[in-house]
Amino acid sequence: MVLILDGAPQMVEEFHVSGTAQTKHKLHVRLRHLKTGRITEQTLPDSERLPVADVQHRRVQLSYADGKDFVFSDVESFEELTLSAERVGDRRCFIKENVEYRALLLDGRLLDIELPANVTFEVVETAPPVSGGSDATWKPARLDSGLEIMVPLFIATGEKIRVDTTERKYAGRESEGKK
Secondary structure, three states: OOEEOEEEEEEEEEEEEOOOOOOOOOOEEEEEEEOOEEEEEEEEEEEOOOOOOOOOOEEEEEEEEOOOOEEEEEEOOOOOOEEHHHHHHHHHOOOOOOOOEEEEEEEEEEEEEEOOOOOEEEEEEEEEOOOOOOOOOOEEEEEEOOOOOEEEOOOOOEEEEEEEEEOOOEEEEEEOOOO
């Protein structure tokens, strides 16, 4: 959801409600400012009404990245939409070719890209696999996007794994969960 706060569009990244039957409920939100990319946390009264932005959604794929901009192509119309590397921020390691993203547009201008829940990567560097180890034991691995995460001991170099884009952690082998 995109809210208009302080005159600017802000994406609700995460939220939870606190309070009891005796106290007033409060909404705790983590917001990402869609023009600056800055993340802030706010506490709002449960009864407060907030303006919601009229955002359009389009399906896009990465065409190319030239260092300072990411250029996406609309899947249906092939229109090019540009998002600055500054706005993408540290999410750049999850943006790859041949992956479909959801673009958020306000007044015809690209505001942001929503990442899918999981993205598949290839492990390019990690220690040799160990079989029979505990599921609680992990080792570092570097992925083809440059991202470094912890993976279970049985993962080998060259394997394809899924990474949770929200938590930035291992979410399973690529073959697991596909039915």
